[in-house]
Amino acid sequence: xxxxxxxxxxxxxxxxxxxxxxKLNQSSCAVLVNGEIIKRKDWEKYLLKNDDYVEIVSFVGxx
Amino acid sequence: xxxxxxxxxxxxxxxxxxxxxxxxxxxxxxxxxxxxxxxVAVRRIGLNTKHEKSVLEFIPKEAVIMVNTSGATNxxxxxxxxxxxxxxxxxxxxxxxxxxxxKYLFPDNYETLKxxxxxxxxxxxxxxxxxxxxxxxxxxxxxxxxxxxxLAAPIGTNKGIGCEVLLKPIIAEVEIPVIIDAGIGRPSHxxxxxxLGADAVLINTAIATAKDPLVMALxxxxxxxAGRLAYEIGLLKEYEYAQASSPLDDFIKG
Numbered sequence: 435x436x437x438x439x440x441x442x443x444x445x446x447x448x449x450x451x452x453x454x455x456x457k458l459n460q461s462s463c464a465v466l467v468n469g470e471i472i473k474r475k476d477w478e479k480y481l482l483k484n485d486d487y488v489e490i491v492s493f494v495g496x497x
Numbered sequence: 498x499x500x501x502x503x504x505x506x507x508x509x510x511x512x513x514x515x516x517x518x519x520x521x522x523x524x525x526x527x528x529x530x531x532x533x534x535x536x537v538a539v540r541r542i543g544l545n546t547k548h549e550k551s552v553l554e555f556i557p558k559e560a561v562i563m564v565n566t567s568g569a570t571n572x573x574x575x576x577x578x579x580x581x582x583x584x585x586x587x588x589x590x591x592x593x594x595x596x597x598x599x600k601y602l603f604p605d606n607y608e609t610l611k612x613x614x615x616x617x618x619x620x621x622x623x624x625x626x627x628x629x630x631x632x633x634x635x636x637x638x639x640x641x642x643x644x645x646x647x648l649a650a651p652i653g654t655n656k657g658i659g660c661e662v663l664l665k666p667i668i669a670e671v672e673i674p675v676i677i678d679a680g681i682g683r684p685s686h687x688x689x690x691x692x693l694g695a696d697a698v699l700i701n702t703a704i705a706t707a708k709d710p711l712v713m714a715l716x717x718x719x720x721x722x723a724g725r726l727a728y729e730i731g732l733l734k735e736y737e738y739a740q741a742s743s744p745l746d747d748f749i750k751g
Contacts, residue, residue, distance in 0.1 A: 438544065439541045439542065439543075439544055441544055456544060458542065459550070459551065462550070462551030462553060462554065462585070463542060463551075463585075464539075464581045464584055464585050466577070466581075469577070471577070471580055471581060471584060473584065474584070489541060490541065490542045490544075491539050491540060491541050491542065491581060492539070492540065492542050492551050493537045493538070493539060493540075493551045493552050493553050493564075493585065493586075494515075494537070494538050494539075494540045494551075494552055495513075495514035495515045495516065495517050495520065495537065495538070495552050495705075496513065496514060496515045496536060496537050496538020496539075496540075496565045496567055497513030497514075497515040497536055497538070497565060497567065497652065497679075497699075497701035497702070
């Protein structure tokens with residue numbers, strides 16, 4: 435089980451595959467795994483492991 | 498024109514994009530109210546909601562993006578948000594905002610100083626949002642932040658310059674730019690900040706929640722310009738008693 439933005443998700447594969455699966459706009463998001471930022475260029479080769487804590491973030495209006 | 502963080506800007510009005518009813522207002526503010534600096538925040542994506550465009554797609558390419566670390570409660574979280582911001586925007590301007598209390602949203606100057614020390618070393622242009630404290634402002638200047646951003650009043654309160662006696666020494670004593678941030682609710686408050694000698698103001702709620710944010714941005718833009726002009730030419734001193742403006746002799750004897 436992965437934890438993605440606090441939701442449990444049964445998924446195996448790379449970060450890129452996870453984002454495809456979630457149908458996210460990849461140009462505007464950043465990904466952290468277990469608190470570490472994973473650079474975009476590494477998304478394809480970075481394989482997610484069981485129990486990884488994934489956070490997907492984007493920009494919103496803010497002061 | 499003034500130079501800050503390696504950019505030469507015409508406008509001393511910085512605008513926060515939180516609470517905007519419509520992100521297309523951002524380019525209108527850029528082109529019509531001549532706002533050049535916009536702040537944005539980082540949040541987790543809701544996985545089940547329909548994905549709307551990111552606010553970044555609405556900011557004109559020529560504008561300057563300042564990433565706000567709001568939501569951070571300690572220096573480590575702030576640093577992470579700053580790094581995410583640079584990764585996604587390629588802008589190295591970061592507003593360091595760290596709060597532990599949600600009632601007043603007062604910045605935590607201690608955590609802010611720690612975050613700034615690291616972010617300056619990592620090459621960011623650092624703009625700390627601070628409680629108006631001269632000691633901390635000077636320490637921040639020492640470690641190399643780009644500007645300090647003391648608050649006028651708690652975020653979103655529209656109360657205006659609530660602590661002039663604390664802001665004035667900061668403006669007088671630090672060499673780096675001072676940007677008055679938070680709590681400014683009316684154009685007259687912004688003009689007052691500029692008359693005091695602030696280098697810029699950052700406005701969010703007062704513009705974003707106005708009936709027409711673009712019109713309010715225009716009003717703020719004029720106020721900021723007016724206050725700055727008056728500061729540059731020098732404000733006059735106050736007198737206790739009337740000083741006649743018409744000559745006091747050669748009156749008509751009726």
